Amino acid sequence: MKIYETSTAPSPRRVRIFLAEKNIPMNYVQVDIAGGENLSDVLRAKNPMAKIPILELDDGTCISETISICRYFETLQPEPVLFGCGALQIAQIDMWQRFVELHLFSNVGMCFQHTTGYFSDRMKPNQEYGLEAGVQATKFLDILDKQLSQYQYVAGDAFSVADITALCALDFARVVNIRLADNHVHLKRWYALVNQRPSSKA
């Protein structure tokens, strides 16, 4: 079993932290996304959307999408639980994972791609859209701060996959100069807390 990834990209880090929390060892194969290696026929055969990370099982079966790879390992090895237990907690963690992914992680990514022109060899940057994505990502920080004023972690009182998405999104946000503001006291408390976990170095 191995994972095709790019060590500097934010999505693969989500998987590495998830596997560190589960204490699951993994073989990693580096893909040069800046050079377009993910767009090759070989990689497209593993993931038709031409993105990393990709988990390749020993029989050649491939799973892509960061969170789907994480779900695979959650089912194989449930402990420690990172997607929740019981209908309500599972739904709440899924909801907050999605809130963070859609409104923070993805907006930061769109801001990066559309304002820096990093992938301008394969897409046409839309500066106005990129700037708006950055505005929306920044706005979401207030919602996340409010949530963390009520709960220890992003999706409640247990560390979960939603915290992993949020940590990777916030660290990546620095590349587009989106940072926590002085009034984000609850987010700062949480950020220090999750950074104490050994998995945060993965």
Added chain:
Amino acid sequence: MKIYETSTAPSPRRVRIFLAEKNIPMNYVQVDIAGGENLSDVLRAKNPMAKIPILELDDGTCISETISICRYFETLQPEPVLFGCGALQIAQIDMWQRFVELHLFSNVGMCFQHTTGYFSDRMKPNQEYGLEAGVQATKFLDILDKQLSQYQYVAGDAFSVADITALCALDFARVVNIRLADNHVHLKRWYALVNQRPSSKA
């Protein structure tokens, strides 16, 4: 228990079809999203992202995000299974649900919002971005057609939540004039198949 929704919007239809497949009855409360009712303090208290659908439990706890609501019911009542069984199938269904949601459903939604100005009272449409989203949605149909040349349903040989997302995305795509092409023979075969299910009328 009740669901706040808008009967004409594509996301709530995903939940209605899912509940019809599970044969779970539900009370629906209509929200006037065109009139901005979802932006009210009352609705924001139920979902900070101000979107529908929202599931409200009898104790007032709210779950939003279409797929998180579906997961709630999958855990409460596993049969018929719509998110898969076992690590591999669960991951594959999750992956294809996400492929369809991110590359078809969301792109169609962005194309609609940014080219029609439907929500121009609350957001600034970016015509160029909307048109590009439509191009990407159309491109994804070829990938989905290829997948359906190999499997009966979107995520394999079992009907799943990925089919529900795809059906609702394709029907909604008509509003931005994105339709199946003559060469999408496998998608057409699949579309007829899923439309035979009573749930498709939900």
